Amino acid sequence: MNIKIMQEKSSDPTIVFELIRLAFENEQFSDHQEHILVEKLRKTAEFIPQLSMVAEVEGEIAGYILLTKIQIIDKENQKAFDSLALAPVAVLPQFQGKGIGGKLILGAHQIAIELGFGSVVVLGHADYYPKFGYVPASVYGIKFPFDVPDENCMIKELTDNSLKGIQGTVHYPEEFGVIS
Structure with a gap:
């Protein structure tokens, strides 16, 4: 199977909207609003077009990933650090389990x-x-602004020591509907 990862084209949003909806339709741990979230995030200053990416399989869009700019706020030391939030990664049901999500994640990491x-x-x-x-983000002293099990709140250093000296709480754009 030939999987091609690339930046989303201006003609892709309608296809991506439906792809995300279908990908999360039967997901147990979902509010089933991921497609709406992406539409809202596209209109924000935190949206980075290069990190809105699709996976094509034989010319068909089969997957999507979005990394959005966020901040980690250290209120104690009055500092803010730029980071990214991965939300969502979505693969059409008939293409799930074939490594497409992983290729999207790795491709997005590289561009980031x-x-x-x-x-x-x-x-x-x-x-x-x-x-x-x-x-777990707690390894670095980083918290999420909601009550979710620690093992589900994760972070990845994209480059060595990029989180050195960084601690605080993740602050999402308001479109995520999270109060931090």
């Missing part, structure tokens, strides 16, 4: 590094994201 970002946070499955180097 090229753009100068040092870390990515994700709220996700504790048995999936560690395959890509994600660890």
